[in-house]
Amino acid sequence: MNVTRGFTGRARTVRPGLPPGQYDARDDWPVLSAEVTPGLAAADWSFRVGGLVAEPRTWTWEQAHALPGSAYEGDIHCVTGWSKFGTRFEGVSLDSFLAAADPLPSATHALAHSHTGYTAGLPLADLTGGRAWIVWSSDGRPLAPEHGGPARLIVPHLYFWKSVKWVAGLELLDHEEPGFWERNGYHPRGNPWEEQRYAGD
Amino acid sequence: MTETTLPRAGAGFPPRTRFAVPGRIAVDEQVAARWQTATLTEIRPETPRAATFRLAVPGWAGHLPGQHLLLRLTAEDGYTAQRHYSLASAPDGSGHIELTLDRVADGEVSGWFHTVARPGDRVEVRGPLSGFFAWPGDRPALLVGAGSGVVPLMSMVRYHRARGLSVPLRLVVSARGPEDLLYAREYGAETTRVFTRNAPAGTPVGRLSAAHLAPLLAERPPGGWEAYVCGSNSFAEHATRLLVAAGQPVDRIRVERFG
Numbered sequence: 001m002n003v004t005r006g007f008t009g010r011a012r013t014v015r016p017g018l019p020p021g022q023y024d025a026r027d028d029w030p031v032l033s034a035e036v037t038p039g040l041a042a043a044d045w046s047f048r049v050g051g052l053v054a055e056p057r058t059w060t061w062e063q064a065h066a067l068p069g070s071a072y073e074g075d076i077h078c079v080t081g082w083s084k085f086g087t088r089f090e091g092v093s094l095d096s097f098l099a100a101a102d103p104l105p106s107a108t109h110a111l112a113h114s115h116t117g118y119t120a121g122l123p124l125a126d127l128t129g130g131r132a133w134i135v136w137s138s139d140g141r142p143l144a145p146e147h148g149g150p151a152r153l154i155v156p157h158l159y160f161w162k163s164v165k166w167v168a169g170l171e172l173l174d175h176e177e178p179g180f181w182e183r184n185g186y187h188p189r190g191n192p193w194e195e196q197r198y199a200g201d
Numbered sequence: 202m203t204e205t206t207l208p209r210a211g212a213g214f215p216p217r218t219r220f221a222v223p224g225r226i227a228v229d230e231q232v233a234a235r236w237q238t239a240t241l242t243e244i245r246p247e248t249p250r251a252a253t254f255r256l257a258v259p260g261w262a263g264h265l266p267g268q269h270l271l272l273r274l275t276a277e278d279g280y281t282a283q284r285h286y287s288l289a290s291a292p293d294g295s296g297h298i299e300l301t302l303d304r305v306a307d308g309e310v311s312g313w314f315h316t317v318a319r320p321g322d323r324v325e326v327r328g329p330l331s332g333f334f335a336w337p338g339d340r341p342a343l344l345v346g347a348g349s350g351v352v353p354l355m356s357m358v359r360y361h362r363a364r365g366l367s368v369p370l371r372l373v374v375s376a377r378g379p380e381d382l383l384y385a386r387e388y389g390a391e392t393t394r395v396f397t398r399n400a401p402a403g404t405p406v407g408r409l410s411a412a413h414l415a416p417l418l419a420e421r422p423p424g425g426w427e428a429y430v431c432g433s434n435s436f437a438e439h440a441t442r443l444l445v446a447a448g449q450p451v452d453r454i455r456v457e458r459f460g
């Protein structure tokens with residue numbers, strides 16, 4: 001252990017739910033997209049599930065809203081170090097979209113695409129079982145463009161770079177495919193509880 | 202030949218190249234994974250609210266302007282705090298790097314640097330990280346920064362000068378006033394200064410505007426500008442909107458926001 005002289009740090013409030021190396025952003029919700037925020041209207045948004053599926057499907061804004069609603073209530077964790085507690089996002093469970101597209105048995109991974117061209121690579125197992133959503137509102141208010149509105153993916157049990165803003169689709173694959181940050185040195189999975197920030201962690 | 206019946210990778214999805222993908226350089230994963238000891242060798246005040254900290258990192262693998270590192274402080278009980286900071290210095294092979302840190306109220310890590318740190322102190326660093334905002338000195342660079350957002354951009358300006366590069370480089374730097382302008386004595390003909398609250402006599406006060414960017418975009422260097430925008434989210438949103446409206450292609454704008 002390399003102790004830093006004179007460093008005491010913040011009060012050690014026990015904060016269950018705070019992964020290692022993270023701090024509580026409280027009311028802040030930092031924006032960290034690497035690209036220009038697109039002016040994407042809800043009418044121009046669509047969500048596609050393709051690749052290794054029996055039936056590739058594309059949903060419009062209205063069609064996606066016709067699926068059974070589902071909300072996430074809990075915490076989110078950004079690889080840059082902040083965590084935000086008690087968030088609420090409303091949308092549709094990704095399971096509903098996947099069920100309609102019917103993944104092939106060979107599908108093991110996915111590349112999530114944004115309407116901007118941003119991508120994130122994920123194991124398919126992290127996107128199923130009620131652990132991922134397509135959401136369009138936060139605390140009852142429409143998702144702001146800078147936070148991914150009109151609609152984004154959220155995979156809150158992984159670092160938030162996996163939660164693709166302005167989500168355009170999910171491409172199912174039989175191999176791991178690095179997305180934008182994964183190709184820029186970030187970890188293929190990004191589990192905050194194991195502090196998988198960078199490749200090799 | 203069942204493979205040929207599968208959909209082409211990415212078919213039906215937006216092209217990955219629509220915005221500035223991929224990163225400019227590959228990141229060395231082994232270097233990025235290793236914590237190294239860095240020894241503070243010098244503290245230089247920049248403004249009343251910011252100072253530059255020079256660190257000796259004997260095993261530093263070198264970086265490109267625009268990259269950042271992860272810095273970690275450890276308390277006696279093992280508690281650690283870590284933050285990402287942009288590198289302010291140009292890569293120079295000296296085994297030293299520089300960071301410029303704002304004094305943030307209640308800043309856990311920056312607070313230690315501004316109130317406790319002195320030469321000889323040791324911290325830990327990991328990096329350089331991320332190739333996305335790196336500038337290898339190849340493409341014409343249009344740099345737009347506000348506040349401490351100018352830090353990674355100054356690394357690019359310094360690199361451009363140190364290497365005597367001929368590729369065009371322009372910097373637009375926004376600060377509240379002259380007393381808040383980082384690296385004030387280092388700017389040359391490549392720089393446009395924007396003061397938002399108070400300015401020297403004869404210099405207009407106001408936000409970054411289309412008028413600041415128009416003459417730079419009109420230069421149209423061969424191959425076009427690669428734009429690097431760094432600052433608060435509100436500044437980044439404002440600056441990128443102005444750039445897009447002025448005709449800068451979306452896929453040639455790289456954005457780094459504080460957070």
